[in-house]
Amino acid sequence: MRNSAHPREASEIELAQYIDHSLLSPMASVEQVDQWCDEADRYKFAAVCVSPCHVQRAVERLHNRKPLVCTVIGFPSGATTRRNKLYEAQEALELGAQELDLVMNIGWLKSGLMDALYEEVAEICEFSAAPVKVILEMSLLSDEEKRIAAELCMDAGAAYLKTSTGWNGGPQ
Amino acid sequence: MRNSAHPREASEIELAQYIDHSLLSPMASVEQVDQWCDEADRYKFAAVCVSPCHVQRAVERLHNRKPLVCTVIGFPSGATTRRNKLYEAQEALELGAQELDLVMNIGWLKSGLMDALYEEVAEICEFSAAPVKVILEMSLLSDEEKRIAAELCMDAGAAYLKTSTGWNGGPQ
Numbered sequence: 193m194r195n196s197a198h199p200r201e202a203s204e205i206e207l208a209q210y211i212d213h214s215l216l217s218p219m220a221s222v223e224q225v226d227q228w229c230d231e232a233d234r235y236k237f238a239a240v241c242v243s244p245c246h247v248q249r250a251v252e253r254l255h256n257r258k259p260l261v262c263t264v265i266g267f268p269s270g271a272t273t274r275r276n277k278l279y280e281a282q283e284a285l286e287l288g289a290q291e292l293d294l295v296m297n298i299g300w301l302k303s304g305l306m307d308a309l310y311e312e313v314a315e316i317c318e319f320s321a322a323p324v325k326v327i328l329e330m331s332l333l334s335d336e337e338k339r340i341a342a343e344l345c346m347d348a349g350a351a352y353l354k355t356s357t358g359w360n361g362g363p364q
Numbered sequence: 365m366r367n368s369a370h371p372r373e374a375s376e377i378e379l380a381q382y383i384d385h386s387l388l389s390p391m392a393s394v395e396q397v398d399q400w401c402d403e404a405d406r407y408k409f410a411a412v413c414v415s416p417c418h419v420q421r422a423v424e425r426l427h428n429r430k431p432l433v434c435t436v437i438g439f440p441s442g443a444t445t446r447r448n449k450l451y452e453a454q455e456a457l458e459l460g461a462q463e464l465d466l467v468m469n470i471g472w473l474k475s476g477l478m479d480a481l482y483e484e485v486a487e488i489c490e491f492s493a494a495p496v497k498v499i500l501e502m503s504l505l506s507d508e509e510k511r512i513a514a515e516l517c518m519d520a521g522a523a524y525l526k527t528s529t530g531w532n533g534g535p536q
Contacts, residue, residue: 216441216443218442218443218467218471218501218504218532219470219471219474220443220471220474222475222477223475243441243443243444244443244444244445244448245443245444245445245469245471245472246471247445267441268440268441268531269388269390269415269440270390271388271390271392271416271417271418272415272416272417272452273416273452273455274417276416276451276455279448279451280444280445283448295390297417298391299390299391299392299393299394299415299417299418302392302393303393303394303395305394332390332391359440359531360390
């Protein structure tokens, strides 16, 4: 069966490279972090994504293995301060995180504070050598707000836009 | 009707002193922060509780008025780092917050890392001149975990224990 199995395996590995294996439950234990890291390695996922308190452990667990370690900034509310988001990003990078998922400040968008929204994202994107993915939280935005937020975050240097934290309903 | 109205009014004001007027939606606008502050003053609530990014505005709005300004630390996941929680608490106090609602690290509890759980809470309680209320997030804990967490957080210096962030189901 090897001939027929090979193409399927190859395509599974190709697909796996587009998947981040995420463990962002507040209940996640350190044993689960280890398990997620091992699974990411076994299935050739691009990255594991863990909460900031688990970054150090995931980095150690994946030492010399291929999956990247991603973490989240201002997650899941986006309503921490600009200074705190920058500090959180700096610490995550120091601990070895290789990608950052940043929740934008939805309240600034709702308040029309576009400069504040932009500057916060731009500051972290400029500082971070690692790619910054900005989570817009689609389920909380109008169509017009989605358009504005997407353009603004791309201009500010986001490497990717993400639709949802998973904490406020799915993408809409 | 004044005579019959008076006792009711007095008891309403008494009750209001036990209420924190909370606005922790990620969508909260700065106009809503102002509204919550004004309502807290009008109805004599003990405090407004706003996200960290709104502390400065709430402090300015309530300048020389009675309600306290409370904010949240590590909210709502509890899964930020110990260093980041301390930094977030320090910044909130610098900005004028007078009470802190700290989400404990539920993952440390689930992992049996009691020292890490204790030290994080104790460090912030020691540092903070303001009362620290620790949110246990009952809906995610077993009865045994509730008991352990409650004792540990009281030992660590919590001024109050709170049952729920509101993000993971109500108290159970």
